Amino acid sequence: MSQQLQRGIRRWDLVFLIINSVIGAGIFALPAKVFALSGAYSILAFVACALVMVVLILVFAEVSSRFEKTGGPYLYVNEAFGPIPAFVIGWLLMLTRLFSYATLINLMVLYLSFFSEIFKSEPVRIGMILFVTGWITYFNWIGVKNTAKVSNILTVAKLFPLAIFILVGLFHIDWGLMQQSTPPSLSDFSASTLLLVFAFGGFEAGLVNSGEIVNPRKNLPFGLLVAAGVIAGFYILIQIVSIGTLPNLATSEKPLADAASLFMGWWGGMFITLGAVVSILGTLNVQILSGSRLPFALSEENQMPGVFRRIHPRFATPYVSLLFFAGLVAFVAIFWGFMSSLAVSVISRLILYALVSGSLIKLRKNQDSQAFFKLRFGNAFALAGILATIWLLSGTKAEEILDTALWTLLGLGIFALHYLMGRKKMQNEEKTKH
DSSP, rough: OOOOOOOBOOOOHHHHHHHHHHHHGGEEEEEEEEHHHHHGHHHHHHHHHHHHHHHHHOOOOOOHTTSSSTHHHHHHHHHHHHHHHHHHHHHHHHEEEEHHHHHHHHHHHHHTTOOOGGGHHHHHHHHHHHHHHHHEEEEHHOOOOOHHHHHHHHHHHHHHHEEEEEEGGGGOOOOGGHHHHHSOOOEEEEEEEHHHHHHHOOOGGTTTTTTOOOOOOOOHHHHHHHHHHHHHHHHHHHHHHHHHOOGGGGGGGHHHHHHHHHHHHHHHOOOOHHHHHHHHHHHHHHHHHHHTHHHHHHTTTTSSSSOOOOOTTTTTTTTHHHHHHHHHHHHHHHHHHHHHHHHHHHHHHHHHHHHHHHHHHHHHHHHOOOOOEEEEEHHHHHHHHHHHHHHHHTTHHHHHHHHHHHHHHHHHHHHHHHHHHHHHHHEEEEEEEO
16 A cells, blocks of 8 residues: 555634745735835725735635645646646746745744844854754654644744734834825826735645645635735734824834834834744745655656655655755755745735636636535636736736746746656666567
8 A cells, every 4th residue: 555645724824834835935025015005095905915825825726626636736737737837837826836945944044033133144044044954854754733733832922922013013003103185196006016925925835735635625725815815814902903003103123013013112023023034934935845746746746756746654754855955955055045935925926826817717617516615606706816916916026927938938847857767767667568
């Protein structure tokens, strides 16, 4: 009997996992950047992005409920459109997690310098990267149930300071700061909403582990919708408090910490700084969990070497894929430092969202089974999702599209090389038989 992944992620584990994968470092910085573009109307940008994400999440809820294997969006696109578009999605998903992890772990070390300048030294930075990556990898190695427990703890730990920030901040709002007579231009508003895709995106990371989720056909739609409601509520309230309590919000580099310092004093700023570190740590945990499953999923579809399909006999985890991904993220984090993949990450996500929306329409034509969550007016929601991603992509720059295209071509080159090597091996085996 072949070894299989263990289904250890339960319904509420999944809710926490999705919240953990979405609420990361972005919300600790983006309120200022979005306010600089749209002023008080940035609250509407949060609402607009939340509405777009709800549409996409409803689409994902139906599509994801059709599958029980590990792979997430890669698997959906593979079923609907075939191996090449699916490989592109899997490749972009992996790159997004790779460079996001590198950026976030360096950002976490920078936050720690609030307590001591020693964290700015190169040996300590490298040591922290190796220690944190090794610690997260260990919990992933010994089983997904342990990873889910760590994820749940970190999710509660990151939501707590944000909840305190909201609850205390609401009593200190200067409503005069909320007034703005001149609305932003459409291009600035669109750019604001595009930026927020980074903060709202990432829910798809929880879907990669479908093969380790208990009863995914029922629990995936539930987890997606509950998590979406929690995240949207937190984000909109955080922006309201930030605008209403921090007069120089547009120029702040750490808006939540600066705002908390004003209405809670120095200890409030330190509290939020600790919250940022914990929040980043939680996101790093999810990046390793989901990113390490992508080589496994690609290998299962024979798009990467078979060695990545190996599962640990005791812990039922894809240990080769895990070690490969963990080693890669540690290497990139050490040598690339702050090389940010924000633009590539956002564009990759939007391409993914559009393709999964298209997958819903295609899968409804190809599959007539009713054993899954059925979204009313599903095709209309899918079309709305595609149009929304096109609108958001219109706000990107040409060089950002070019960067994403170059990374995609690199992935396709690896795909082609693996395909040709596999074909040559088959030909040699046929010659041996004859």
